Amino acid sequence: MTSEPTERLECRHVSFARAGAEGLLLVLDDLSFTVDHGEFVALIGPSGCGKSTLLSILAGLEEPDDGEVLVSGSPDRLGTLTLMPQSDALLPWKTVLENVARGPRITRADAGAATERARATLAEFGLGGFERHYPHALSGGMRQRVALARAVLGGARHWLLDEPFGALDAFTRAHLHRLVADAWERHRPSVVLVTHDLDEALSLADRVLVSSSRPARIVAELAVDLPRPRPPELTTSPEFTAYKRELMGHLFASGAFA
Amino acid sequence: MSTVQRVPIAGAVPRVALRAAGAQGVLLALALPAIGLALWEAWVLVFSPPPWLLPAPSGIGEVLWTDRGRLWFHAQATIGESLIGLGIAVVAGLLLAVAITASRTTERAVYPWVVASQTVPILAVAPLLGVWVGFGTAQVLVAAVFCFFPIVVIGVDTFRSTDRQLVDTARSMGASRTWIWRHVTFPAALPALLSGLKLAAVFAVTGAVVAEYIGTDRGLGFLSELTTGQFETVVTFAAVAWLAAIGLAYFALISLAERLLVPYRYRPVRRHRRSLRP
Amino acid sequence: MTRRRVALPLLLLLAVAALAIACGGDDEPASSETEHVEMILDWFPNADHASIYTAQEAGHFSDAGLDVKLTVPSDPAAALKQVGTGNAEFAISYEPEVLLARSEGVPVVAVGALVTHPLNSVIVRSDRGISRPRDLEGKTVGATGLPSDKSLLQTVVRADGGDPSKVTIANVGFTLGPAIASGKVDALIGAYWNIEVPEIEDKGVALDVFRLEQNGVPDYDELVVVTSDAVIEKNPRAVRRVLAALREGALTARDDQALAASAVLAANEDLNAELVAAQVEDTVPLLAPEDEPILNVEPTAWVGYAEWMRAEGLLKKPVDARDAVTAEFLPEP
Numbered sequence: 001m002t003s004e005p006t007e008r009l010e011c012r013h014v015s016f017a018r019a020g021a022e023g024l025l026l027v028l029d030d031l032s033f034t035v036d037h038g039e040f041v042a043l044i045g046p047s048g049c050g051k052s053t054l055l056s057i058l059a060g061l062e063e064p065d066d067g068e069v070l071v072s073g074s075p076d077r078l079g080t081l082t083l084m085p086q087s088d089a090l091l092p093w094k095t096v097l098e099n100v101a102r103g104p105r106i107t108r109a110d111a112g113a114a115t116e117r118a119r120a121t122l123a124e125f126g127l128g129g130f131e132r133h134y135p136h137a138l139s140g141g142m143r144q145r146v147a148l149a150r151a152v153l154g155g156a157r158h159w160l161l162d163e164p165f166g167a168l169d170a171f172t173r174a175h176l177h178r179l180v181a182d183a184w185e186r187h188r189p190s191v192v193l194v195t196h197d198l199d200e201a202l203s204l205a206d207r208v209l210v211s212s213s214r215p216a217r218i219v220a221e222l223a224v225d226l227p228r229p230r231p232p233e234l235t236t237s238p239e240f241t242a243y244k245r246e247l248m249g250h251l252f253a254s255g256a257f258a
Numbered sequence: 259m260s261t262v263q264r265v266p267i268a269g270a271v272p273r274v275a276l277r278a279a280g281a282q283g284v285l286l287a288l289a290l291p292a293i294g295l296a297l298w299e300a301w302v303l304v305f306s307p308p309p310w311l312l313p314a315p316s317g318i319g320e321v322l323w324t325d326r327g328r329l330w331f332h333a334q335a336t337i338g339e340s341l342i343g344l345g346i347a348v349v350a351g352l353l354l355a356v357a358i359t360a361s362r363t364t365e366r367a368v369y370p371w372v373v374a375s376q377t378v379p380i381l382a383v384a385p386l387l388g389v390w391v392g393f394g395t396a397q398v399l400v401a402a403v404f405c406f407f408p409i410v411v412i413g414v415d416t417f418r419s420t421d422r423q424l425v426d427t428a429r430s431m432g433a434s435r436t437w438i439w440r441h442v443t444f445p446a447a448l449p450a451l452l453s454g455l456k457l458a459a460v461f462a463v464t465g466a467v468v469a470e471y472i473g474t475d476r477g478l479g480f481l482s483e484l485t486t487g488q489f490e491t492v493v494t495f496a497a498v499a500w501l502a503a504i505g506l507a508y509f510a511l512i513s514l515a516e517r518l519l520v521p522y523r524y525r526p527v528r529r530h531r532r533s534l535r536p
Numbered sequence: 537m538t539r540r541r542v543a544l545p546l547l548l549l550l551a552v553a554a555l556a557i558a559c560g561g562d563d564e565p566a567s568s569e570t571e572h573v574e575m576i577l578d579w580f581p582n583a584d585h586a587s588i589y590t591a592q593e594a595g596h597f598s599d600a601g602l603d604v605k606l607t608v609p610s611d612p613a614a615a616l617k618q619v620g621t622g623n624a625e626f627a628i629s630y631e632p633e634v635l636l637a638r639s640e641g642v643p644v645v646a647v648g649a650l651v652t653h654p655l656n657s658v659i660v661r662s663d664r665g666i667s668r669p670r671d672l673e674g675k676t677v678g679a680t681g682l683p684s685d686k687s688l689l690q691t692v693v694r695a696d697g698g699d700p701s702k703v704t705i706a707n708v709g710f711t712l713g714p715a716i717a718s719g720k721v722d723a724l725i726g727a728y729w730n731i732e733v734p735e736i737e738d739k740g741v742a743l744d745v746f747r748l749e750q751n752g753v754p755d756y757d758e759l760v761v762v763t764s765d766a767v768i769e770k771n772p773r774a775v776r777r778v779l780a781a782l783r784e785g786a787l788t789a790r791d792d793q794a795l796a797a798s799a800v801l802a803a804n805e806d807l808n809a810e811l812v813a814a815q816v817e818d819t820v821p822l823l824a825p826e827d828e829p830i831l832n833v834e835p836t837a838w839v840g841y842a843e844w845m846r847a848e849g850l851l852k853k854p855v856d857a858r859d860a861v862t863a864e865f866l867p868e869p
Contacts, residue, residue, distance in 0.1 A: 059430040079432030089427035093445040093522050104433030104441075137526030154431050310640045311621060385711040389718055393707060475681050475707035484681065487613040489640035 007037035007157055009058070009081075009190055013067035016053060027053050028064070029215035037157075038188040042201035044247070045211030046256040051194040054216065055160045058192065059083050071158065079105075082156040084164045088143040090135040090150070096122065097131035100149045114153065121149045125179060141172035145179060152183050159184075161193040165200065174232045177203055181229060198251075202243050203230050210250045220250035313492040321496045328481075329493075333500050335476040339394070339466040340504075343401025344459055351406050351458075352451075355413025356439070369414075376407045380465075384472045397469040397477065404465030405458035412454035416447040449523070452516050459508035467501065478504075570598075571774050574605045575626040576615040581608070581803035582731060583815035584759055585628070587650060587823045589799035590792075591785025599784075600777040606803070613637075616644050619764045625771075626778060631757040631861075632684055632850070635842050639855035643765040646838075646861040648779045648831035649757035650786075651822045654748040655728035656758065658692050662742035664722040669746050670698030678708040678721035687848040688753055689725040695752025717741050728758075730818040734811055756841045757833060760861075772865065780867040783830045790824040793817060829869040835861050 016028040027050040035041045045051060056062050058069055060078030071077040083089075090099050101111070101118035122128060125145045135143055144164055151159055161180075165173045181204060184191060195201050201208045202224055210220040224243060226234065234240050251257060295315045302314035309317065322329065354372065358365045380403045388396040420443045428438055470479030478497045485493040517524060577585060588606065591597050597604045607624075609615040615627040616634070620642040627644075629637075634646050658677075660666040666675060669692045679685040690700035705725075708715040712727045717739050727733070729745045737743055749755040761782065763775055789796035797816045801807055824830055838857040845851045 056426070059426070061426055061429060078429060081430055083427045083430035085423050085427060087423055089423045091424060091442065091445070093448075093520070094441075095528050102441075104428055104431045104437050132528045133526055134522040134528070136522065150431075156431065160430070308620070308641055310637075310642055311617065385709065386714065388709065389711055389714045389720055393709075472709050472711075474709065480681065483611075484683075487611060487682070489613060489617075489637050489642060 007072055007190065008070075009035040009158055009192070010070040011054075011058065011067075012070070014054075014057060014064040014069060015066035016050075016057060016062070016064050018053070026215040028057070029217045030067070031211075031217055032067075033209055033218055033221075035158075035190045035192060037190055039207065040184060040191045040193070040205045042193045042195055042205035042208045043211060044195055044198065044201050044208055044251070045216060045254070046213045047196060049211055049213045050216040051211065052162055055083065055162050055192065055194060059160055080156055081158040081160050082151045082154050083160050083162065084144075084147055084151055085162045086164055086166050088135070088140075088147040088164075090143055090146055092135055095132050095134055096127065096138070096146050099135065099146060100153055103150055103154045105154060118149065118153055121152055122146070125149055139172075141168050141176065144168065144176055148176070148179060148183060152187060157189050159189050159191045161191065161195075163195055166195075166197075173200070177232075180204065185228070198244055198247055199235050202226070202240060202247065203232075203235065208247060210247070210254055210256075212254045213256065219254045222247055222250065310489045310491045313495055317492050318495045318499060321492050322499060325493060325496065329478075329496055329500055332476055332478050332481040332497065333504065335394075335474075335480075336463070336466050336470070336478045336501070337504060339397040339469075339477065340401050340459075340462040340508075343398045343466060344405055344462040346398070346402040347404075347406040347409055347458060347462065348455065350402075351409030352413055355410050355417060358410070358414050359417040359443075360435075372407065372410055375403070380404070381468060381472065384469050388472060388474070393474040396472070397466050397474060400469035401462045401465035405461040408454055408457050408461065409451075412450055412457075413447070416450040417443055420446050449516070449520055452512060452519070456509055456512050459512060460505055463501065463505055463508070569601045570603050571601060571771075571777070572603045572605070573626060573774060573778070574607060574624040575628070575778075576607050576609050576618055576624050578609070578612050578615060578628040578630065578759065580806075581606075581800060582807070583797075583800055583812055583819045584651065584655070584728070584731065585803070586789045586796040586800055586816050586819055587782050587786035588628075589785075589803050590789040590796045591781045593795065593799035593802070594785065594788045596781040596784040596788070597778075600781040602774070602777055602781060604778070616642055616762065619644050619762060619767075622764065622766055625763060625767050625774065627762045629760055629762045631760055631838065631841060632845060634760060634762055634860050635838070635845060635855055635857060636851060638860040639851050639853040644762050645765060645768060645859070646757070646760040646762050646833060647768075647775055647865045648761045648782065649833045650759040650761065650782070650831065651819075652755075652757050652825065652828065652832060653822065654753065654756055654758050655730055655822075656688065656726060657729040657748055658689060658723060658725050658746040658751070659716070659727050659729065659733060659736075660723040660744050660746070661716060661719070662744050666723060666744070669693050669696035669751055672723060673698050673702040674704075675722040676704045676706050676720075677723045677725055678712055678715040679705050679724070680709060680712065680726040681707045682726065684845075684850055685725045687845075687850055688748060691753050691848070692746060692748060692751040713739075716743075730822070731815055734814045734818070738808075738811060754841045754844050755837065757838075760833070761831070768862075768865075775865045776867070779831055779865055783867045786820075786824040786830050789816070790820050793820060796820065829866065831866055833861050833863050833866070835863060 011031055011033050014028055014031045015026070017024040017026045019025070031054065033041070043051060043054070053062075057064050059081045060069070068075055069077065071080055094102065097115070097118055100122060101114045106114045119131065122131060125148065127142060127145055127149070130138065130142070135146070138146070147164070165176050168176065177200065193201070193204060205224055208222040208224060209218050210222070211217065212219045222243065226239060226243070299315050302312065354368065358369055380400055384396060384400050387399060391399065424442050424446070425438055428442055466477065467479035470477040471483050474480050478501050482494045482497040485491070485497070521528065575588070581589065592604060592606070609618070612629065612633060616629055616637045618624040619627045620637070628650065631646065634644060637644050658669065660672070664675065666672060672693055677689060679689070686705060689703065689705065693700045693703055706715070706721055708721065712724050713732055713736050715721045716724050717736055729747065733743055733745060761779065768775060793813070793816050797809070797813045800816065801809055801812055835858050838861045842851065842855055842857040846854065
């Protein structure tokens with residue numbers, strides 16, 4: 001797949017305030033960054049610094065008070081950036097297959113083909129045989145796999161992951177990291193992953209952005225030049241540890257561990 | 259590979275509750291009224307009140323059989339009035355709830371009047387209503403007005419409290435407003451709406467019965483009013499027994515609908531093989 | 537000495553105060569023989585109750601040693617049930633209702649008639665071309681839904697040679713007036729010629745009346761004073777006194793219609809003064825008739841009416857009408 005520079009996601013001087021208990025609370029302060037087509041960017045910062053708000057604005061659910069967000073040069077972006085929140089957001093009244101194969105953009109004409117692709121994707125993700133299950137019968141890890149399958153089938157060119165693996169145990173998380181990495185390699189969407197897990201950020205991303213605590217601003221940026229694929233053993237290698245040390249340094253400096 | 263774990267979700271009906279709804283549950287539920295009826299029969303045997311004042315359950319049971327034609331005739335009228343009234347209220351109420359949720363303008367213009375409509379004593383207007391639209395129709399309208407309000411309120415409250423994350427995720431995937439209503443808001447609201455429907459069904463029966471007092475020539479309310487005036491107290495009680503049965507039947511039917519419309523709360527896997535509907 | 541002088545007036549004061557409280561607002565000091573009885577009316581106070589309210593207003597009840605509490609029932613049948621169970625001593629009801637109650641075992645007895653002829657009548661709009669009962673064929677008659685309405689109407693039509701099956705009956709409950717005034721029905725059965733007719737004509741609708749007893753229905757007592765077997769057995773004196781006082785009330789109402797009208801209006805503020813005056817004028821000749829004793833009842837006529845009811849299927853169980861009515865307490869004319 002050739003690089004499509006026009007699919008760039010640009011966040012330009014975005015500021016945003018929320019009405020709080022004592023007047024307006026500045027949540028995002030002059031944030032600027034770019035995600036090129038097919039790039040995997042991680043955003044790391046302390047809890048409560050406004051990362052979820054940022055994703056909401058990037059997705060087009062909200063508009064910034066100041067600054068702009070452009071996708072392919074246009075602010076009309078709602079529907080092109082798929083959100084994957086921590087709580088998987090699967091529809092409880094639809095089966096696994098229905099959740100994946102009957103997303104908002106699938107028309108009646110595509111239905112048959114979508115079903116086939118959905119089955120294939122679910123099988124790839126190790127969920128073959130669970131098509132007719134309802135989400136509540138699956139474990140957290142399995143549900144995130146379904147959410148990932150849904151995002152893949154949705155065909156969006158940008159993914160916004162909001163700490164999707166935060167509630168999972170280490171082994172499930174590692175498995176899912178591999179799945180996300182594989183899916184990304186294959187389809188090459190641009191990804192913004194919000195996380196507070198340093199290992200996760202470094203295992204998956206091309207670049208890691210460090211955000212300060214509220215009001216959030218980008219205080220550091222780290223290019224991750226590790227070769228892919230990045231298996232779990234990689235986290236003990238000296239190169240990985242070096243990146244991690246550097247990242248921690250930035251985080252200390254930004255006051256994240258304060 | 260992780261195995262399937264049952265993760266309880268809010269609102270899923272636990273297995274224990276389902277078992278109780280079976281034969282054991284029916285027996286338990288019948289125990290209390292059986293005791294009550296036995297005590298009543300004993301009282302009548304001991305104190306011999308006149309039948310036009312307090313008939314015995316055995317007498318009522320007899321009349322339920324001997325007068326079954328007459329009782330069924332009037333029962334049909336009340337069932338018809340309450341069902342049609344309920345139908346009208348559900349359609350109008352849901353449409354209004356959707357409109358109020360979807361548009362702030364509609365909400366501000368209409369919602370206060372919906373609330374006000376409930377404070378108007380419809381029964382005071384009912385006799386005139388009968389003269390204007392004819393009897394039968396008047397009872398349907400009163401029944402509809404009685405149960406319209408809870409449907410609108412429950413509808414609005416439930417639609418408004420749809421899980422934001424589900425909506426946001428869908429929107430981020432390009433869902434239109436219609437898609438969200440159809441695939442997110444409405445299915446999410448269904449359990450609460452069905453609960454509201456149970457309430458509304460009972461109100462509809464009450465409304466139909468009370469409206470029958472005002473002026474009509476059929477129905478269980480009319481019959482109980484008539485037989486009270488004719489000192490046929492035992493038939494009055496039989497009509498009341500029928501009304502209780504109708505209320506229970508409505509409740510049971512809606513509970514059954516719940517099992518069919520909201521299957522995901524009761525089972526982990528969709529039951530029947532069916533082609534996927536878009 | 538001073539103590540006794542103070543004590544006696546004080547005692548008297550206390551006694552009067554106690555009596556005043558006990559009698560609840562009676563103007564006259566009551567004698568020690570005052571009987572407290574409750575009389576449940578058949579409907580809201582109206583001109584039909586002129587002799588009752590006049591008797592109260594003019595003091596005939598208290599003169600007879602009675603303190604009569606007048607109440608309005610929740611429904612007409614309730615009045616007889618209250619008397620039957622002993623919750624009230626007297627009620628105003630209708631001959632057909634009393635016969636029906638008696639046939640179902642309610643121990644009530646009519647002891648006098650306020651109105652000795654039917655007030656219920658067939659009322660027709662003058663502009664519908666109905667000049668006689670058989671003209672009702674093909675027309676719509678509004679009714680209250682009581683089974684007796686249908687029987688009465690059919691008897692009237694049949695007596696004039698008409699076919700009752702060609703008459704449409706529309707149940708309008710208690711909204712008889714609006715139904716005929718709005719033109720939804722051509723005629724009514726179940727309305728009283730002395731009460732509803734003036735009310736409806738006041739709205740500008742011209743009406744004609746077919747009296748039941750002139751059109752094939754056996755003459756019956758529309759309004760009767762009812763008591764229970766128990767009261768007759770234990771307190772026949774109270775029955776006599778009530779009837780005597782009611783007779784005085786009827787006579788006073790006849791001689792002073794203004795007083796009667798104001799007494800009725802005082803009892804029911806929702807009534808229109810002019811209408812009540814007109815209704816009292818129509819009703820007083822019934823309450824104090826020239827051609828028979830006031831409050832007169834004829835047990836043999838009751839037997840005949842009971843047979844008619846049985847033949848019409850209005851009485852499901854047989855009844856000996858002589859158990860349902862007695863003339864032995866009627867006052868001397």
